[in-house]
Amino acid sequence: xxxxxxxxxxxxxxxxxxxxxxxxxxxxxxxxxxxxxxxxxxxxxxxxxxxxx
Amino acid sequence: xxxxxxxxxxxxxxxxxxxxxxxxxxxxxxxxxxxxxxxxxxxxxxxxxxxxxxxxxxxxxxxxxxxxxxxxxxxxxxxxxxxxxxxxxxxxxxxxxxxxxxxxxxxxxxxxxxxxxxxxxxxxxxxxxxxxxxxxxxxxxxxxxxxxxxxxxxxxxxxxxxxxxxxxxxxxxxxxxxxxxxxxxxxxxxxxxxxxxxxxxxxxxxxxxxxxxxxxxxxxxxxxxxxxxxxxxxxxxxxxxxx
Numbered sequence: 001x002x003x004x005x006x007x008x009x010x011x012x013x014x015x016x017x018x019x020x021x022x023x024x025x026x027x028x029x030x031x032x033x034x035x036x037x038x039x040x041x042x043x044x045x046x047x048x049x050x051x052x053x
Numbered sequence: 054x055x056x057x058x059x060x061x062x063x064x065x066x067x068x069x070x071x072x073x074x075x076x077x078x079x080x081x082x083x084x085x086x087x088x089x090x091x092x093x094x095x096x097x098x099x100x101x102x103x104x105x106x107x108x109x110x111x112x113x114x115x116x117x118x119x120x121x122x123x124x125x126x127x128x129x130x131x132x133x134x135x136x137x138x139x140x141x142x143x144x145x146x147x148x149x150x151x152x153x154x155x156x157x158x159x160x161x162x163x164x165x166x167x168x169x170x171x172x173x174x175x176x177x178x179x180x181x182x183x184x185x186x187x188x189x190x191x192x193x194x195x196x197x198x199x200x201x202x203x204x205x206x207x208x209x210x211x212x213x214x215x216x217x218x219x220x221x222x223x224x225x226x227x228x229x230x231x232x233x234x235x236x237x238x239x240x241x242x243x244x245x246x247x248x249x250x251x252x253x254x255x256x257x258x259x260x261x262x263x264x265x266x267x268x269x270x271x272x273x274x275x276x277x278x279x280x281x282x283x284x285x286x287x288x289x290x291x292x293x294x295x296x
Binding site for chain 1: 160162163
């Protein structure tokens with residue numbers, strides 16, 4: 001039986017939510033930006049440095 | 054090599070799966086040890102809060118130190134990715150500082166009998182949290198990324214004075230917070246039973262930070278490329294319309 005269970009589980013709960021939250025946000029943003037980049041490239045839109053090449 | 058964004062993206066894309074795997078492995082071992090080691094004879098099971106609180110506090114300071122080095126990279130060496138590194142580290146630092154404050158409060162209530170005291174350690178960490186929020190707000194408010202990078206770099210370097218204050222606050226002033234027990238001149242004062250899970254969780258947090266930092270730098274490079282492409286597309290559309 002764990003003593004001070006409320007404090008231990010609350011602290012771990014906040015930690016899990018925070019760490020999963022920032023990971024999911026960063027990963028989700030990565031997926032969105034990759035898709036958007038591919039969409040723009042498929043439309044034939046290029047950056048200037050790529051146009052010169 | 055790291056100054057070239059395209060090469061940086063290639064390197065980050067190759068490194069990220071390995072870093073993410075190592076992070077998951079360290080967390081699996083760290084969490085298992087955190088709940089299977091003995092309880093402390095004085096603190097009981099609340100010692101298990103230490104395994105998530107102390108690494109969060111370490112990372113809150115490490116993240117700001119990386120931001121300060123990046124700020125130097127922006128102002129002194131004019132490294133093209135230094136401002137990106139500093140900008141994307143701020144939300145990560147804010148998250149780790151938030152975690153250190155909340156878990157510390159949840160540890161303080163059963164051990165100290167209070168959620169919060171305005172002592173030197175707690176107050177200086179709270180100021181660090183406000184500094185992170187200020188830098189995030191500043192970066193969001195500025196339209197010119199070049200100007201934002203330079204001003205933000207100066208602000209980061211000025212704010213770095215708070216890091217040694219946080220570290221040594223428990224020695225310079227009378228605080229309710231305990232003094233350093235791991236990274237100290239005479240070696241750790243903490244028993245191996247508790248030290249090993251703590252160090253593994255510390256490594257897991259550090260690997261997670263570098264995984265997210267690399268991913269966030271890559272995201273920012275892509276975001277800037279998308280902005281340029283949208284601008285070019287808008288110009289091309291306008292030129293077509295004028296003709």
